[in-house]
Amino acid sequence: MKALLLLALTVAVSAGPSTSRFDGVKVFRLKPDNEYHVNEIKNLAEKIKLNFWNPEGADQVTSHLNVDVQVNDEDVLLVKDLLQRSGMEYEVLIEDLQKAIERQFDNKHRSTAGYSYEKYNSWEKISEWAESMATENPTLVTKTQIGQTFEGRHMVLLKLGKNTGFAKPAIFMDCGIHAREWISPAFCQWFVKEAVTSYGSDPAMTSLLNNMDVFVLPVFNIDGYVYTWTRDRMWRKTRSKNSGTTCVGTDPNRNFDAGWCTVGASKQPCSETYCGSRVESEIEVKAVADFIRKNRSIIKAYLTIHSYSQLLLFPYSYTTDLAAHHSELLDIARSASNALYSLYGTRYTSGPGAVTIYPAAGGSDDWAYDLGIKYSFTFELRDEGRFGFLLPESQIKPTCEETMLAVKYIATYVQEHN
Ligand code: ARG
Numbered sequence: 001m002k003a004l005l006l007l008a009l010t011v012a013v014s015a016g017p018s019t020s021r022f023d024g025v026k027v028f029r030l031k032p033d034n035e036y037h038v039n040e041i042k043n044l045a046e047k048i049k050l051n052f053w054n055p056e057g058a059d060q061v062t063s064h065l066n067v068d069v070q071v072n073d074e075d076v077l078l079v080k081d082l083l084q085r086s087g088m089e090y091e092v093l094i095e096d097l098q099k100a101i102e103r104q105f106d107n108k109h110r111s112t113a114g115y116s117y118e119k120y121n122s123w124e125k126i127s128e129w130a131e132s133m134a135t136e137n138p139t140l141v142t143k144t145q146i147g148q149t150f151e152g153r154h155m156v157l158l159k160l161g162k163n164t165g166f167a168k169p170a171i172f173m174d175c176g177i178h179a180r181e182w183i184s185p186a187f188c189q190w191f192v193k194e195a196v197t198s199y200g201s202d203p204a205m206t207s208l209l210n211n212m213d214v215f216v217l218p219v220f221n222i223d224g225y226v227y228t229w230t231r232d233r234m235w236r237k238t239r240s241k242n243s244g245t246t247c248v249g250t251d252p253n254r255n256f257d258a259g260w261c262t263v264g265a266s267k268q269p270c271s272e273t274y275c276g277s278r279v280e281s282e283i284e285v286k287a288v289a290d291f292i293r294k295n296r297s298i299i300k301a302y303l304t305i306h307s308y309s310q311l312l313l314f315p316y317s318y319t320t321d322l323a324a325h326h327s328e329l330l331d332i333a334r335s336a337s338n339a340l341y342s343l344y345g346t347r348y349t350s351g352p353g354a355v356t357i358y359p360a361a362g363g364s365d366d367w368a369y370d371l372g373i374k375y376s377f378t379f380e381l382r383d384e385g386r387f388g389f390l391l392p393e394s395q396i397k398p399t400c401e402e403t404m405l406a407v408k409y410i411a412t413y414v415q416e417h418n
């Protein structure tokens with residue numbers, strides 16, 4: 001009887017489209033320290049299916065850059081053998097990806113059903129949450145929609161700010177450009193919660209929302225995010241169809257009009273850093289770009305939240321030339337990182353994208369900056385690779401708390417300098 005029940009269950013579960021499992025899959029940290037090592041990695045990437053975590057593609061691999069890469073069970077021996085022969089240093093960051101995926105949900109108080117700021121929430125939960133934030137805080141939160149995703153989901157935008165009857169200067173912040181970076185949407189939700197609960201008591205938040213509006217896009221790449229919940233936890237790109245191939249999706253952070261597809265991006269639809277068939281080919285990118293263009297006279301700062309690596313980056317990434325406001329942006333990034341550090345001692349590195357990590361064109365930060373939004377920053381939240389994209393839920397609270405300090409530093413600065 002028991003066996004029959006089990007059989008029935010198994011059939012029921014495997015009948016529908018199911019989530020891929022990652023048993024035995026490992027994540028390596030490779031440490032190339034010369035061009036020979038770099039080439040070994042690039043050759044390997046052509047031979048076997050590697051999923052790059054950091055940097056995002058073989059084309060961005062350079063010597064002296066740690067390369068975090070996901071290796072399938074059946075390729076582990078081959079990779080280890082190659083590493084030994086080439087003398088390249090490496091560590092195994094994750095021994096079993098499936099177990100690490102299960103360990104993300106380590107929040108002791110979690111009940112699978114309800115919404116919580118200290119849990120990763122599904123898109124369904126996030127969209128119900130957004131609705132209730134607006135209805136419960138009518139004087140502070142307005143919910144709008146800036147467009148639809150490829151699969152037809154509503155792109156929900158929350159506007160936070162005291163209604164003064166005048167158009168106020170604004171900050172735009174988005175989370176979840178990349179689907180697998182789950183801590184990012186968790187931060188946008190946290191920010192909204194902090195705004196509504198500390199308005200009226202916290203002087204910095206009160207002043208911010210009295211004098212400015214903050215536009216929060218809680219999930220940019222909703223289709224991708226849903227896909228990471230239902231099919232493939234490690235998905236990064238959008239879910240749009242590409243012609244002439246079965247490979248799906250474009251990297252939304254390579255799809256903006258900023259040196260588009262010139263460096264650190266790929267013209268191959270199967271690549272994780274595919275720049276798309278043209279600038280703004282992704283409907284989600286077009287929606288965000290249209291919204292920002294329409295409001296460019298009021299938007300003073302653009303913040304975009306990613307993970308992982310603990311970085312606070314600013315333009316440029318498409319060129320190694322320094323931005324016109326380089327020294328001011330560097331000062332702000334350093335001070336914001338210090339504020340973040342003060343809470344739990346989490347260390348961030350700040351600098352322009354191209355020289356701090358790697359050149360990569362088509363990013364939203366560079367595009368916003370070139371549009372005239374001077375205060376443009378990319379956050380790469382926790383951690384430095386121990387868990388990578390699979391940051392355990394027990395770290396949501398400390399990560400969000402410390403990040404709030406950096407974001408509030410920037411917001412206060414912008415408020416005083418616009
Ligand atoms: N890891 C991020 C990405 O590859 C970094 C973004 C930095 N900005 C940029 N324009 N590349 O998308």
Ligand code: ZN
Binds near residue numbers: 178
């Ligand atoms: Zn990202």
